[in-house]
Amino acid sequence: PQANPNLVDDLIEKFSALWAAPQLAERVDISFSARFRSSLGNCRPTKGEIRLSSALLDSPQDVFEEVLCHELAHMAAFQLYGPAAKPHGREWKDLMQQAGYAPRVRMPRSLVPHLPKKPPKRRPxxxxxxxxxxxxxxxxxxxxxxxxxxxxxxxxxxxxxxxxxxxxxxxxx
Structure with a gap:
C-alpha cells in the first residue's frame, strides 16, 4: 500500500458507513511504527489512536486492509457500544463479519514477511x-x-x- 493516505481514508469511510459509525472518520488518528515485533497493530479507543506496523506497508494490500479493518473494528465497537465492549468480543466479531472478514485475532506470520523477528527471550x-x-x-x-x-x-x-x-x-x- 505504500502509506497511501487516500487508501486509508477511503477504507475508514467505507467501514464507517458499513458499521453506521459516522464518528469513526472524525475521531481516529492512524500512524505507523517500526517498533512492532509480534503484532501488526494496536488500538487505543479512549485516545482515538491506531498504530500499525510499518511492515504492513510492504505487505499485500488485502493483508493491509484486513489489519486496518481489525483495528478500526476495535475503535467502532468502543464508539458504538461503549467501554463494556470486550476487545475481541461479540460486538467486535460482528463488525469484522459485516466487513467480510473472519474475526481472527492472529494473522499468519507468512503473510507479513517483513515483520521484524522477535528477539528470543533471555530468562535469567x-x-x-x-x-x-x-x-x-x-x-x-x-x-x-x-x-x-x-x-x-x-x-x-x-x-x-x-x-x-x-x-x-x-x-x-
Whole structure:
C-alpha cells in the first residue's frame, strides 16, 4: 500500500458507513511504527489512536486492509457500544463479519514477511552454590528450599548461596 493516505481514508469511510459509525472518520488518528515485533497493530479507543506496523506497508494490500479493518473494528465497537465492549468480543466479531472478514485475532506470520523477528527471550538463570564444598546447581529461578546434599548428609545445614547468572557472559565463556 505504500502509506497511501487516500487508501486509508477511503477504507475508514467505507467501514464507517458499513458499521453506521459516522464518528469513526472524525475521531481516529492512524500512524505507523517500526517498533512492532509480534503484532501488526494496536488500538487505543479512549485516545482515538491506531498504530500499525510499518511492515504492513510492504505487505499485500488485502493483508493491509484486513489489519486496518481489525483495528478500526476495535475503535467502532468502543464508539458504538461503549467501554463494556470486550476487545475481541461479540460486538467486535460482528463488525469484522459485516466487513467480510473472519474475526481472527492472529494473522499468519507468512503473510507479513517483513515483520521484524522477535528477539528470543533471555530468562535469567540462577546458580545455587554451597559455600562449604562449592558444589553448585543451576536453576531457572531461585529455589530457596534446595540444600547441598553432601553437606546435609554430613550433618551440616547445607544452605546454598544463590546468585543470578548473566546469560550473555555464560553463553560466551
Amino acid at each position: 538463570r540462577w546458580v545455587h552454590r554451597c559455600p562449604i564444598c562449592q558444589n553448585s546447581r543451576v536453576g531457572n529461578r531461585p529455589v530457596f528450599e534446595w540444600r547441598c546434599a553432601q553437606c546435609a548428609e554430613a550433618g551440616l545445614a547445607g544452605h546454598l548461596h544463590i546468585e543470578r547468572i548473566d546469560r550473555a557472559s555464560r553463553d560466551t565463556g
